[in-house]
Amino acid sequence: MIAELGLVALWLAAALAGLQFLGGWLGARSDNAELAALVRPAAVLQAGLCAFSFACLVYLFVVTDLSVALVANNSHSMKPMIFKIAGAWSNHEGSMLLWVSVMAVAGGLIALVERRLPESTMLATLAAQAFVGLGFYAFMLISSNPFARLLQPPADGNGLNPLLQDVAAAYHPTTLYVGYVGLSVAFSFAVGALLTRQVTPEFARVMRPWVLGAWIFLTVGITAGSYWAYYELGWGGWWFWDPVENASLMPWLAATALLHSASVLAARDALRAWTIMLGVVAFSMSMIGTFLVRSGILTSVHAFAVDPERGSFILILLALYIGGALVVFAMRASTVSEGERFSPMSREGALVVNNVALSAILAIVLLGTLYPLLTEAFGVRVSVGPPYFNPVSAIFFLPMLLVMAVGPLLNWRKDQFARVRLPVIVISVAGIGVLLGAWLLSDMGLLPLLGLALSIAVGVGSFLPMRGRSLRRLPLPVWGMCIAHFGIAVGVFGMAADSAFQQERLVAVAVGGETSVGPWRARLNAVEPIAGPNWTAMQADMEVSHDGGAWRTANPQQRNFWQPPQETSEVALITRWNGQLYVAVGTETEDGRWQLRLWWKPFVTWIWYGGLLIALGGALALVGRVSVDLRRRSAARQIAARKAEVTA
Amino acid sequence: MRALLLFLAALLAAPLAAQDGMPPAPYAYRQLDDPAQEAQAAELMATLRCLKCQSQSIADSDAPMAGDMRHQVRTRIAAGEEPEAIRAWLIERYGDYVSYTPRMTAATWPLFAIPLVLVVFGGIIIAKRMRRRT
Amino acid sequence: MNRLRWFLWGAVAVASALFALFAYQLSQPKQEFVQSAMVGKPMPAFSLPPASSSRPGLSAADLADGTPRLLNVWGSWCVPCAAEAPQLDALERSGANIVAIAIRDRPENVDRFLEVYGNPFTRIGRDDISEVQLSLGSSGVPETFVIDGTGRITYQHIGDIRPEQVPKILEELRKAGA
Numbered sequence: 001m002i003a004e005l006g007l008v009a010l011w012l013a014a015a016l017a018g019l020q021f022l023g024g025w026l027g028a029r030s031d032n033a034e035l036a037a038l039v040r041p042a043a044v045l046q047a048g049l050c051a052f053s054f055a056c057l058v059y060l061f062v063v064t065d066l067s068v069a070l071v072a073n074n075s076h077s078m079k080p081m082i083f084k085i086a087g088a089w090s091n092h093e094g095s096m097l098l099w100v101s102v103m104a105v106a107g108g109l110i111a112l113v114e115r116r117l118p119e120s121t122m123l124a125t126l127a128a129q130a131f132v133g134l135g136f137y138a139f140m141l142i143s144s145n146p147f148a149r150l151l152q153p154p155a156d157g158n159g160l161n162p163l164l165q166d167v168a169a170a171y172h173p174t175t176l177y178v179g180y181v182g183l184s185v186a187f188s189f190a191v192g193a194l195l196t197r198q199v200t201p202e203f204a205r206v207m208r209p210w211v212l213g214a215w216i217f218l219t220v221g222i223t224a225g226s227y228w229a230y231y232e233l234g235w236g237g238w239w240f241w242d243p244v245e246n247a248s249l250m251p252w253l254a255a256t257a258l259l260h261s262a263s264v265l266a267a268r269d270a271l272r273a274w275t276i277m278l279g280v281v282a283f284s285m286s287m288i289g290t291f292l293v294r295s296g297i298l299t300s301v302h303a304f305a306v307d308p309e310r311g312s313f314i315l316i317l318l319a320l321y322i323g324g325a326l327v328v329f330a331m332r333a334s335t336v337s338e339g340e341r342f343s344p345m346s347r348e349g350a351l352v353v354n355n356v357a358l359s360a361i362l363a364i365v366l367l368g369t370l371y372p373l374l375t376e377a378f379g380v381r382v383s384v385g386p387p388y389f390n391p392v393s394a395i396f397f398l399p400m401l402l403v404m405a406v407g408p409l410l411n412w413r414k415d416q417f418a419r420v421r422l423p424v425i426v427i428s429v430a431g432i433g434v435l436l437g438a439w440l441l442s443d444m445g446l447l448p449l450l451g452l453a454l455s456i457a458v459g460v461g462s463f464l465p466m467r468g469r470s471l472r473r474l475p476l477p478v479w480g481m482c483i484a485h486f487g488i489a490v491g492v493f494g495m496a497a498d499s500a501f502q503q504e505r506l507v508a509v510a511v512g513g514e515t516s517v518g519p520w521r522a523r524l525n526a527v528e529p530i531a532g533p534n535w536t537a538m539q540a541d542m543e544v545s546h547d548g549g550a551w552r553t554a555n556p557q558q559r560n561f562w563q564p565p566q567e568t569s570e571v572a573l574i575t576r577w578n579g580q581l582y583v584a585v586g587t588e589t590e591d592g593r594w595q596l597r598l599w600w601k602p603f604v605t606w607i608w609y610g611g612l613l614i615a616l617g618g619a620l621a622l623v624g625r626v627s628v629d630l631r632r633r634s635a636a637r638q639i640a641a642r643k644a645e646v647t648a
Numbered sequence: 649m650r651a652l653l654l655f656l657a658a659l660l661a662a663p664l665a666a667q668d669g670m671p672p673a674p675y676a677y678r679q680l681d682d683p684a685q686e687a688q689a690a691e692l693m694a695t696l697r698c699l700k701c702q703s704q705s706i707a708d709s710d711a712p713m714a715g716d717m718r719h720q721v722r723t724r725i726a727a728g729e730e731p732e733a734i735r736a737w738l739i740e741r742y743g744d745y746v747s748y749t750p751r752m753t754a755a756t757w758p759l760f761a762i763p764l765v766l767v768v769f770g771g772i773i774i775a776k777r778m779r780r781r782t
Numbered sequence: 783m784n785r786l787r788w789f790l791w792g793a794v795a796v797a798s799a800l801f802a803l804f805a806y807q808l809s810q811p812k813q814e815f816v817q818s819a820m821v822g823k824p825m826p827a828f829s830l831p832p833a834s835s836s837r838p839g840l841s842a843a844d845l846a847d848g849t850p851r852l853l854n855v856w857g858s859w860c861v862p863c864a865a866e867a868p869q870l871d872a873l874e875r876s877g878a879n880i881v882a883i884a885i886r887d888r889p890e891n892v893d894r895f896l897e898v899y900g901n902p903f904t905r906i907g908r909d910d911i912s913e914v915q916l917s918l919g920s921s922g923v924p925e926t927f928v929i930d931g932t933g934r935i936t937y938q939h940i941g942d943i944r945p946e947q948v949p950k951i952l953e954e955l956r957k958a959g960a
Contacts, residue, residue, distance in 0.1 A: 235708040242703055273786055297807045301702045308808045315808065319801045326797060330790035344777055352777055356770040360763075367762055370800070371750075373807055380755045381813070385705070385748025387695045392763050396770070504690065506679050586677065586710075595677050669859065670886040673911035699816050699921040712886060713921070716912035741919035743819040 003068050003147040006056030010097075010147075013049040013104060014137035016042045017130045020107075024127025028120045028196065036119065039126050040111040046133075047108025050101040057097055057146055061088040067153040070094060070146050076159035076563050078534045086169040087160045092294060092310070093146035095173060099290070100136045102181040106210075107133065110185055116206050118198060125192030132184060135317040143310055159563035162535070168228035172221060179218025180251055180290075183283045185210045186258060190279030191325055194332040199272045204265035207279070209625050211262060215255045216618040222248050223611030233301075234569030236502075236582050236599045238607060241389040244302035246369045247289030250362050254282035257358040260351050268412055270339035270348055274355050276329060284322045285362070291318055297373060343414040350407030357400035361393050368392070394447055401454040401492070405431075405461035408481060423464045431457030444500040451496035459489035476624025484617025491610025497579075497603035508593040518600030519547045520581050522554070527585070527594055535561045537570070540585040540594065544574055556585040580604050675722035676715030682726075689722050692731040695748045696721070696738060705748065815940040818919030818927075825933045826917040830907030833884035834892045840881055840907030846933030850958040852880045852951070853927040854903070855920050857887050858895035863924045866942035867899035873948060874902035878955055881905040885915055885923055926951065930958035 020042040027036030057070075061084050066072045074091045075084055089098045107129040114122060140146070189207045193199045225248065230238040239245060258278035264271045292298050295311025342348040368384045375382050405427050409420050417424075435453035438444055444452070462485035466474060505517035509524045516522065526541040537559040543551040554572035561568070574581040579602035586595030680686040693707040698714040706714040706721075717738075724734050738746045750756045820826075829841035845851060854870060856863040874880055882903040884892050892906065909915055918927065918935070928937035928951070937954040939947065 233708070237708055240703075240705075240708075291804070295804070295808060296812060297804065299703050301704060306812075311808050312805070315801060315804050318804075319798075322797055323794060323801075326790060326794045330787055330794060333787040333790060336786070344774075349777060353774060356773055360766045360770050363766055364763055367759065370803075371756075371759055374803060375755050376810075376813065377803060377806055378755070381743060381745040381816070382750055382756055383697050383745050383748050384750055384759065385695065385697070387749035388759065395763060395767065504679075506677050508677070590671050669888055669891065670910055713912055713915075716916065719911055720913070720916060738916075739819070741818065741820055741917065742816055742921065745816055 002056050002059055003065070003149065006053045006060075007145065007147040009049045009053040009056065010100075010137070010141065013046045013053065013100075014134065014141060016046040016049065017104070017133045017137060020046060020130035021127050021134060024123040024125075024130060028123040028127065031120075036123055039123055043104075043111035043126050043130070044108045046130075047105045050104035054097055054101040057094060058085055058088045060147075061085060064157065066155075066157060067149055069148045069150045072150055072154050072157045074160055075157040076534070077156055078563070079160060079165070080533055082167065082170055083160055083165045086164070086173075089173050089177075090160060090164050090169055092307075093140070093144045095177070096136070096140050096144050097146050098174070098177050099181050100133060100140060102177050103129065103133050103136065103184050106182050106185045106214075107188070110210065114206060116202060118196065121192050121196045121198045121203070123192075124195045125188045128191040128195075129184060129188040132188070132321055135320065139310075139313050139317065143313055156563075159534070159561075161564065162559070162561040162566045162568050163232055165534075165561070166228065166232055168224055168232075172224040172228055174221075175217045175224060176221030176248060179214050179216070179221050179255075180248065180286045182214025182217060183211070183251055183255055183286055185214065186255070186279040187283035187321075187325065190276045191328055194276060194328050194335060197332065197335045199265075199276060199336050201266050201269045204262045204275060208259070208262045208266060209622055209629075211255060211258055211279075211282075212618055212622045212625070215252070215259055216615050216622065218248070218252050218255060219611060219615040219618065222252060223608050223615070226611070227608045230604075231571055231573060231582075232568070234571055234584050234597075236601060236604075238498075238604070239386075240301075241365075241368070241384075241386050242302060243298040243300045243369050244289075244293050246365050247285075247292055250285040250289060250365055251282050253358050253362040253365070254278055254285050257355045257362075258282055260354055264348050264351050265339070268340050268342065268348060270342060271351070271355070272336040272339050273333075274352075276336055278355070278359075280322075280325045280329060281362075284318075284325070285366075287314075287318055287321065288366075291315060292369070298369070340413075342412070345410065345417065346415050347407060347410045347412050350403050350410055353403045354400060354407065357396045357403075360396045364392050364396070365389065390447060394450070398450050398454060401458050401488075404485060404488070405454075405457045408465045408485065409461070423461065423467070426464070427457050427461045430460045442500070444496075448496040448500035451492050452500070455489045455493035455496060459486055459493070462486040462489060476627070477621040480617040480619070480621030480624060482617070483620060484614045487610045487613025487615075487617055489610070490606050490613055491608075494603045494606030494608075494610060498601050498607065501602045502604070503600045505596075505598045507596055507598075508589050509596050510593045513593075515596065515598065517581075517598040520598070520600055521545050521548075522583065522596070522598060523551070524594060524596065527588075530557070532559075534563065535559050538585070540572075540583075540596070542572070542583065544581060544583070546574075546576065546581075554581070554583050556583045558585055558587065575605060578602055670712075672712065672715040673719030675719040677718075678722075680722055680726055685725050686722075688731055689725045692725070692734060693718055693721050696735070697746050697748055699742065699746065816921040817940070818921075818925075818935075818938050820919040820935050821938050823935060825929060825935060826914075828907075828914045828917065830883065830909055830914060832889075833882075833887060833906040833908035834889060834896060834901075836893065836896065836901060837903055837906045840883060840905045842933060844881070844905060845929050846931070848931040849879055850928065850930045850955055852878050852955060853929050854880055854882045855885060855915055855918070855923055855925045855927070856882060857885045857923050858891040859887070860923045862942035864895070864899055866924055866944075867902075869943040869945060869948050870902045871900055872945075873943075873951060876948075876952055878952065879904055881907075883907045883909050883914055885909050885912055928954045928958050 020039055023035040023039040026032055027039060060068050060071055061075055064071060064075055064077045070093050075087045088094045111126055186207060193203045226238045261271045261275040261278050265275045291314045296306030296308055368389050371384050372382050406424055409423050431453045434456045438449055438452055462482050465482060503518040505515060507515045509515050511524055511526055514523050522542055522544045524540060524542050527538055530537050530539045537557040539555050539557045542554040544554050545551045552574060554574055556572040557570040559568045559570050569584050572583040582599040582601055584597040588594055680689060694705050696706045698704045698706045698709040698711055700711045700713050701709050706717045721734055735747055750759055752760055825842050825845055827842045830839050832839040870880060880902050884906055924942050926939040927935050930936050936958045939951060
C-alpha cells in the first residue's frame with residue numbers, strides 16, 4: 001500500500017512538473033496571467049508530493065517490507081535501524097529518488113520564497129527547473145522505479161554492503177545530494193535570466209544565497225565522504241582522485257567560483273558571462289558526475305549500480321540539458337555584454353584570477369578522470385591517479401592561494417599597491433619564514449613545502465580584512481568570508497603536514513609484544529573474538545602511549561559480516577590536537593603473531609576541521625545575507641503600509 | 649561463550665579465505681629495515697595499481713596479488729634497483745594500466761599538453777583584463 | 783561579444799564530442815581484464831619447483847626446446863579452473879602439450895584437484911608468491927598462454943576456456959608451429 005502510494009505521489013509530482021514547465025514557458029512568453037498563476041503552486045505541490053514519496057520509501061526500509069524489490073535487494077531485518085534508514089538512499093533507485101526530491105524541494109522553495117526577480121524571469125527559471133526535473137522523473141518512472149514489487153517476497157533481504165554500514169551513510173549521501181542537486185537552482189536561474197535577458201546585479205543577488213546554501217551542503221558532504229573513506233577503508237588515505245570522488249569535487253569547484261563571481265556581479269555588475277557560465281557548468285558537472293558513476297564506464301572503488309542501459313538514458317538527458325543550456329547561452333550571448341570595467345589591481349581582478357584558477361583545476365580534474373575512457377576507445381589502457389592530479393592541479397592551486405591571501409584586502413574597481421603594502425609584507429614574511437624554516441629543518445617534498453607555506457600565508461591573510469574595523473559591527477558575510485578562507489588554510493595545512501610528516505609501521509607482533517611508531521608506543525595485550533548485531537570480529541586489545549605518557553586503549557577489529565559476506569577493517573583512532581594515531585589489525589601469521597598497521601598522522605584531522613570551517617563560513621555569510629534581505633523586506637512592507645495609510 | 653564466538657568467527661572467516669590457503673609473501677606486510685629504502689618503496693607502491701581491485705594502489709589493498717607485487721617492489725629496492733626501473737619492469741608486463749603515473753607517450757601527450765594550454769589560456773584571459781583601462 | 787559567442791559554440795562542440803565518446807563507450811563491453819603486454823616477447827627466465835608429486839617442476843628452458851606448448855596458469859582454490867578442466871583435457875587429447883604454473887597452492891591441494899578433475903599437464907611449477915605470474919604479465923587465474931618452440935609468448939587467453947574456444951586455441955598453437 002505504502003509503496004503504491006509512494007509511486008502514485010511520484011507520478012503526480014511528475015505531472016505537476018509538466019504543468020510547471022508548460023505554465024512557466026507559456027506564461028513567460030505570452031504573459032498569460034492564468035497559466036502563470038499556476039506555476040508557483042505547482043512547484044510547491046510538486047515538492048510536497050516528492051518529499052512524501054521519499055518518506056514512503058524510507059518507511060518501507062524502516063519496516064523492512066520485503067515485498068518491495070529494492071528493500072529485498074538492499075536491506076536485512078537484522079540491520080541496525082539507522083542503517084535501515086540510510087539504506088533507503090544507499091542504492092541506485094533510492095538515491096535517484098533523493099535526487100528528484102531535492103530538485104523538487106529546491107524548486108518549491110524558490111517558488112515559495114523568491115519575489116525579488118521580475119515575474120517573467122521567475123517563470124522562466126521555474127520552467128527550466130521543471131524541464132530538467134521531467135527528464136529525471138521519466139528516468140525514474142521508466143527505468144529505475146524504487147517501488148517495484150516482488151511477486152515472491154524472500155525470507156530476508158540481501159543486506160547492505162558492510163562498507164556502507166556506518167553512521168556516515170546517514171549524512172554523507174544526503175548532504176552531498178542536497179549540495180549537488182541544489183545547484184540545479186543556479187542552473188535554472190542562469191537559463192531563466194538568459195531567456196528573459198535579465199543578467200543583472202539583482203539577479204546575482206537573488207541567486208547567491210541559493211548557491212551558498214547548496215555549496216555549504218556540498219562542502220560538508222565532501223568533507224564527510226573524505227573522513228569516512230579515511231577510517232572505513234583501513235589504509236589512512238583521505239583522497240584518491242577516484243572518479244566518484246572527482247565527480248563530487250567538480251561541482252564544488254564550479255560552485256565556489258560561481259559564488260565569488262556572483263558576488264562580483266551583485267556588487268559591481270561585472271563578470272556577467274563568467275557567472276552565467278559557471279551557473280550552467282556547476283549543475284552540468286553534477287549531471288555528468290551522476291552519469292559517470294551510474295553508467296559503469298569508469299572503474300571506481302565507489303561505483304554503484306553499474307548499468308549501461310541506464311547510462312544511455314542519463315546520457316540523453318545530459319545532451320539535452322547541457323547542450324540545450326549552452327545553445328541558449330550562445331544564442332543570448334549579446335545579453336551578457338561586457339559589464340563594468342575594473343583595473344587588474346582590484347578585488348574584481350583578484351576574483352578573475354580565482355575564477356580562472358578554479359576553472360582550470362576543474363578542467364584538469366575532468367581531463368584526468370575522462371582520459372582513460374578516451375584512450376580505451378583506441379584500445380590503449382592507461383591509469384591516471386594521484387601522481388598526475390596532485391602536481392598538475394597544484395600548478396593552479398598554489399598561485400590561487402597566493403592571490404587568495406591578499407585579494408580580500410583589495411578595494412573594488414581600482415586599488416593601489418601602496419594601500420595594501422603593509423598587509424602584503426606581513427603575509428609574505430609569514431609565508432617565506434615558514435617556507436625557509438620548513439625547507440631547512442626538514443626534508444619535505446616540494447609540493448607539501450609550498451602548501452605548508454601558503455597555508456600560513458592564507459591563514460594570516462584571512463583575518464586581515466578585519467583589521468581596523470569594529471568586530472561587533474562587522475557584517476556577518478565578512479566574518480563568513482574570513483572564516484571560510486581560514487578554513488582553506490587549515491585544510492591545506494593538514495594536507496601538507498600529513499603528507500610530509502606521516503610515519504607508518506607495518507609489523508607482526510605476538511600477543512604481549514610491543515611496537516612503536518613516531519612518538520607512540522603500542523602494546524598488544526590480546527586478540528579476542530567479539531560479536532555485533534550482524535557481524536563477528538577478531539578484536540585486538542591494545543594500549544598506546546604518546547611520548548611516554550598515560551596508556552590509552554585502542555581496539556581495532558577485523559570484522560566479518562555475514563549478509564552479504566564481507567570483511568572490513570575497523571580501525572582504532574586516537575586523536576590529539578596535533579594529529580591522529582591510526583591503528584589497524586590484520587590477519588594472524590603462521591607463527592601466531594598478528595599483523596598490525598600503525599600510522600602517526602600529524603595534523604590530519606585539520607583537513608576535515610578545515611572543511612567544516614569552510615562550511616561554517618558559508619553558513620555565516622548565508623545567515624548574514626538572508627537576515628539583511630528579511631529586514632529589507634519587512635522595511636519595504638512597513639513603508640508600503642504607511643504609504644497606504646497616508647493616501648487612505 | 650567465548651569458544652562459541654571463536655568458532656563462529658573462524659567459521660565465517662573460512663569462505664572469505666577461499667582466495668587461497670597460502671600465507672602472504674614475506675615482504676607483503678613487512679617493511680624494509682632501511683627507512684630510506686622503505687620510504688622509496690612506499691612512494692613507489694602508492695603509484696602502482698592493484699590489478700585485481702576496482703581502483704586502488706597496491707599499497708592500499710589486501711588482495712594477495714597486491715601483496716605479491718609489494719613483495720617484488722620491496723625485494724628489488726632492497727637489492728638496489730631504482731624505483732623507476734621497477735615501474736618500467738611492471739609496465740613492460742602489464743602496460744601503462746599498472747602505473748598511476750602516466751608516462752609521456754603517443755597516447756598520453758594531451759594529458760600534459762592540455763594543462764600547458766590552460767596555463768597559456770588563463771594567462772591570456774588575465775592579461776587581456778590587465779590591458780583594459782577603467 | 784563575437785568572441786564569447788565563438789567560445790560558447792566551441793563549448794557546444796566540445797560537449798558534443800564528449801557525449802559522443804560516452805555513447806561509444808557505453809556501447810562497448812566493459813573490459814574486465816588486463817591484457818599481458820608480454821605477448822610477442824620471449825618468456826622471462828625462471829625456474830620453479832614441482833607443485834605436485836606427480837609431475838616435474840617447470841623452467842624457462844623447458845619451454846624453449848623446440849616444441850610449442852600451452853602454459854596454463856591456475857590454482858586449486860579457483861572455481862573457474864575446475865570449470866575449464868574438461869576443455870584442457872580436450873586440448874591435450876588433440877595433441878597439445880600443456881604445462882602449468884600453480885599459483886599460491888599447497889601440494890596436497892594441487893594433488894587433490896588433479897585427482898578430481900584429471901591431470902592434462904606434463905609439468906607443473908609451483909609459484910607461491912606469484913613471482914612468475916607477475917613476470918608473465920598475467921593478472922589472474924585461470925589464464926592460458928601459447929608458447930612457441932623458441933620460448934616466445936604468442937597468444938594469451940584470459941579466463942576459463944569455454945568449449946567453443948578450444949578450436950581457437952588449437953589454431954593459435956598450430957600457428958606457433960605445432
